[in-house]
Each structure stands twice: as C-alpha cells, then as structure tokens.
Amino acid sequence: MTGKKVRVLVVDDTVLYRKVISDVLAMIPEVEVVGTANNGKIALAKVEQLTPDLMTLDFEMPVMDGLATLLELKRMKSDVAVIMVSAHTSEGAAVTMKALEHGAFDFIAKPDGASLEKNRQSLLSQLRPVVQTVATRRILRPALTGIPRSVPPVQPVSAASRPATAPVRRQEMPPATSPAASAIRPVLPSGRIAVVAIGISTGGPNALAEVIPRLPKNLRVPVVIVQHMPPVFTKALADSLNQKSAVNVIEAQGEERLEAGNVYIAPGGKQMKVVKKATGEFLQLTDDPPENHCKPAVDYLFRSVSSIYGNRALGVIMTGMGSDGVKGLRLMKQQGSQVIAQDETSCVVFGMPMEAIKAGVADVVVPLHQISAEIVNRVK
Incomplete structure (x- = not known):
C-alpha cells in the first residue's frame, strides 16, 4: 500500500485523548484519520464500515475494554494493525504484555505529563515510526497470534x-x-x-x-x-x-x-x-x-x-x-x-x-x- 495514506481509527473513552491522538496523527503526512470510537463495541462496528489499516486502542473503556476488543478482532480474523495505548503503570504494562501475546502489533505509552504540547510531542515520536512502517507494508509482517504457555526447551542436535x-x-x-x-x-x-x-x-x-x-x-x-x-x-x-x-x-x-x-x-x-x-x-x-x-x-x-x-x-x-x-x-x-x-x-x-x-x-x-x-x- 505504498503511496496510499494509512487509514486510522482512534479508539479511546475520553474526548480529550481522542482529540489529542487524532490531532497528532493529522500531523503525519501518511495518515488519514477515518473515524473515532469511545468503546470497543462501537470500534468493532466501525472496523467493518471504515476498513482502517491501523487502530489506536485504549485499554480502559466502558462497555468493551481494549483487551476484549483485541480478542474479538482476532476472532474476526481482522487484518487491522492494532496499537495499544497503555497507561505508564505496572498494571498497564502487564496487560500490555497480554495484548501483544494476542496479536497487537505494538503499543505506545500514554504521556503522563501536564503539558499538552509535551504530550503531543511524546505521542508524535511514538506514533510516527509505527505509521511509517504500516505505510511501507512490504516490511510489515502479521504479529504472532498467541504464544504457547509452555514450550519444551530445545536440545543440541548435530x-x-x-x-x-x-x-x-x-x-x-x-x-x-x-x-x-x-x-x-x-x-x-x-x-x-x-x-x-x-x-x-x-x-x-x-x-x-x-x-x-x-x-x-x-x-x-x-x-x-x-x-x-x-x-x-x-x-x-x-x-x-x-x-x-x-x-x-x-x-x-x-x-x-x-x-x-x-x-x-x-x-x-x-x-x-x-x-x-x-x-x-x-x-x-x-x-x-x-x-x-x-x-x-x-x-x-x-x-x-x-x-x-x-x-x-x-x-x-x-x-x-x-x-x-x-x-x-x-x-x-x-x-x-x-x-x-x-x-x-x-x-x-x-x-x-x-x-x-x-x-x-x-x-x-x-x-x-x-x-x-x-x-x-x-x-x-
């Protein structure tokens, strides 16, 4: 899809972060923000309607949270690349590992600074390389769709x-x-x-x-x-x-x-x-x-x-x-x-x-x- 804009769906339960993330994405020339959603249930419907290439997905949302949404996308065999937006906490980091195991392409950490401009710059520095990777899809490979909980160690072989x-x-x-x-x-x-x-x-x-x-x-x-x-x-x-x-x-x-x-x-x-x-x-x-x-x-x-x-x-x-x-x-x-x-x-x-x-x-x-x-x- 080189030469075409990356179609992005922004999913977050807060109006502020939907706007901030959308505004940051609009600063990246390769991006077209095609829609927003405030929970996972609405996001799934919009995936069907808008066919985005990329979704930014918050974890903590009402109705259907981010992890449940990701699991449903996996069940649907959707090929949308999902970027989890995670709180910079131990709990947020732990659930991020679960999301990556279940097929999320990558994650970004929600800035925790008070300055809106610093938050924008932090998000931009994290989102730009991911978007550019999706824009040059020839080097993008589907994320692994689940890791075995237990695998046997290998033994040396000749x-x-x-x-x-x-x-x-x-x-x-x-x-x-x-x-x-x-x-x-x-x-x-x-x-x-x-x-x-x-x-x-x-x-x-x-x-x-x-x-x-x-x-x-x-x-x-x-x-x-x-x-x-x-x-x-x-x-x-x-x-x-x-x-x-x-x-x-x-x-x-x-x-x-x-x-x-x-x-x-x-x-x-x-x-x-x-x-x-x-x-x-x-x-x-x-x-x-x-x-x-x-x-x-x-x-x-x-x-x-x-x-x-x-x-x-x-x-x-x-x-x-x-x-x-x-x-x-x-x-x-x-x-x-x-x-x-x-x-x-x-x-x-x-x-x-x-x-x-x-x-x-x-x-x-x-x-x-x-x-x-x-x-x-x-x-x-």
Missing part, C-alpha cells in the same frame, strides 16, 4: 541427526563482497561462546516468547537483551518471560555478575553494558544519552560485548524497525564473534536484521522458530 525430510529454511551467509563488508575482517577465529547478546525492537515481546522459553535451564552461558521499551514495560516483559521459561529471566538492576542460565533484560530508560572486574563480568546501567534515538540501545550493549568478550560472543539481531545494532555487530564481527539474524518472513518488521544482513555481518539467517535451536547448538 547436522547429521536432523531428519533428511525436514524442510530447512536456515540460510548460511556467503562471505560478503561489498567494500564496506569486506573491511570487516575478524582479528581472531570464533572462540567458544561465553555470552549471547540479543537486540530486538518492534514485535519483540512475542518473538522473545518464542525463543527464551525454549532455552534449556542448564544453558552454560548468560544471555543479555536490549528490547526497545520504556521503563516499567521492560519489567513486565521480564516477569512474563520468566513465568514461561526454564531459564531465569530478570530485568537488570545493575552490578549483577553475569551467571550461566540467566537472562538479563535492559531496563527502559537506561543504557546497559558489560564491564570486566576481577571476579568476572558484570552488568552496569548508565544514564548515557540515547543512541539511534533509543535508550536502551542495542549498539551500546553490543559495543561493550565486543570489548569484553572478543571472539567469544554470539550476537542475535531480531525483528525491529531501524538499524540499531548494526554498528555494534560490526565491532563484534571484527573481533571474531558469531552473528544470527532473524529472517524476513518471520519478522514483524524486517528492519534491524535486514540492515545487519546488508552490512555483511550475519553468519546465518534463520526463521524465528529455529533461533533457539541455533543458539543452543552454537553454545554447546
């Missing part, structure tokens, strides 16, 4: 033991030939993996819920993750994943020693890096400025991983818009690290992995459902 009849979508990348990519010459061959570093953005909660619960409890390395999310929401993500996983998943607090079998998620609003001390590798949180408009930023984490682990790291770049992570992956590859990229078909947004593949830093490109097995086999 290539020889894989069934010969199984379809293999895993793609080994040939040596890069572009001048920029050819300049990435590892100073050392890959060593035994000592850490897994994951960078992910739009579509991340569902994708991580497919990968992390499949990691075995006895995974012999730690996993560090940057997921682009604001404060509070990263804690809800960690809690949600921890309930589903054999490994221990926590939101990083800073100063933790990295332990095998633990998964550490960078908290929203902080930068996270790995530092070396006499007793081992530790996490450190900082208030350093955003990179690539992101805090936490994938590049920030990957840069430290490259510095501390050299050729003993495994980088994983997954679904997300933009190019955050590519610079850090270049440094990791120069040190001899290995890199996995998620494939286009299984990405909600094929942005960050695409840039990594174009830069020639990916060793292998695999679909989402094979990423956990790829990790386990490379760290065994």
Whole structure:
C-alpha cells in the first residue's frame, strides 16, 4: 500500500485523548484519520464500515475494554494493525504484555505529563515510526497470534541427526563482497561462546516468547537483551518471560555478575553494558544519552560485548524497525564473534536484521522458530 495514506481509527473513552491522538496523527503526512470510537463495541462496528489499516486502542473503556476488543478482532480474523495505548503503570504494562501475546502489533505509552504540547510531542515520536512502517507494508509482517504457555526447551542436535525430510529454511551467509563488508575482517577465529547478546525492537515481546522459553535451564552461558521499551514495560516483559521459561529471566538492576542460565533484560530508560572486574563480568546501567534515538540501545550493549568478550560472543539481531545494532555487530564481527539474524518472513518488521544482513555481518539467517535451536547448538 505504498503511496496510499494509512487509514486510522482512534479508539479511546475520553474526548480529550481522542482529540489529542487524532490531532497528532493529522500531523503525519501518511495518515488519514477515518473515524473515532469511545468503546470497543462501537470500534468493532466501525472496523467493518471504515476498513482502517491501523487502530489506536485504549485499554480502559466502558462497555468493551481494549483487551476484549483485541480478542474479538482476532476472532474476526481482522487484518487491522492494532496499537495499544497503555497507561505508564505496572498494571498497564502487564496487560500490555497480554495484548501483544494476542496479536497487537505494538503499543505506545500514554504521556503522563501536564503539558499538552509535551504530550503531543511524546505521542508524535511514538506514533510516527509505527505509521511509517504500516505505510511501507512490504516490511510489515502479521504479529504472532498467541504464544504457547509452555514450550519444551530445545536440545543440541548435530547436522547429521536432523531428519533428511525436514524442510530447512536456515540460510548460511556467503562471505560478503561489498567494500564496506569486506573491511570487516575478524582479528581472531570464533572462540567458544561465553555470552549471547540479543537486540530486538518492534514485535519483540512475542518473538522473545518464542525463543527464551525454549532455552534449556542448564544453558552454560548468560544471555543479555536490549528490547526497545520504556521503563516499567521492560519489567513486565521480564516477569512474563520468566513465568514461561526454564531459564531465569530478570530485568537488570545493575552490578549483577553475569551467571550461566540467566537472562538479563535492559531496563527502559537506561543504557546497559558489560564491564570486566576481577571476579568476572558484570552488568552496569548508565544514564548515557540515547543512541539511534533509543535508550536502551542495542549498539551500546553490543559495543561493550565486543570489548569484553572478543571472539567469544554470539550476537542475535531480531525483528525491529531501524538499524540499531548494526554498528555494534560490526565491532563484534571484527573481533571474531558469531552473528544470527532473524529472517524476513518471520519478522514483524524486517528492519534491524535486514540492515545487519546488508552490512555483511550475519553468519546465518534463520526463521524465528529455529533461533533457539541455533543458539543452543552454537553454545554447546
């Protein structure tokens, strides 16, 4: 639908927020606001009438709330992309995780500032990239429609033991030939993996819920993750994943020693890096400025991983818009690290992995459902 305006339906029970969100969307050239609704029941009727491409959907509404509306859209097999509008609270973050599991494309946090102009700017900065993604629908992939509550951890397998009849979508990348990519010459061959570093953005909660619960409890390395999310929401993500996983998943607090079998998620609003001390590798949180408009930023984490682990790291770049992570992956590859990229078909947004593949830093490109097995086999 490139070249056509994105048709948006705004759903919120308050007149003020319906107007504010509509006004902000009107500032984006690619958008046409085709209607508003003050509850989910009316919104469902307008979806049928107006055929929007995108819906902003509030959670707390009378008659039919946001989560119930989302579930009904799922039952209807509607292809409207849904952006949940969430309160910046622990309760709002927890229900947001449920909405993402049930097919919401993404979410934005309701600004809690008193200044109307600051609220507008906050909404604009959150909505613009999502709208632009929908406008270039060739890189948009349907969000996953529900995550299994319990999935068995994968076990390492050799290539020889894989069934010969199984379809293999895993793609080994040939040596890069572009001048920029050819300049990435590892100073050392890959060593035994000592850490897994994951960078992910739009579509991340569902994708991580497919990968992390499949990691075995006895995974012999730690996993560090940057997921682009604001404060509070990263804690809800960690809690949600921890309930589903054999490994221990926590939101990083800073100063933790990295332990095998633990998964550490960078908290929203902080930068996270790995530092070396006499007793081992530790996490450190900082208030350093955003990179690539992101805090936490994938590049920030990957840069430290490259510095501390050299050729003993495994980088994983997954679904997300933009190019955050590519610079850090270049440094990791120069040190001899290995890199996995998620494939286009299984990405909600094929942005960050695409840039990594174009830069020639990916060793292998695999679909989402094979990423956990790829990790386990490379760290065994």
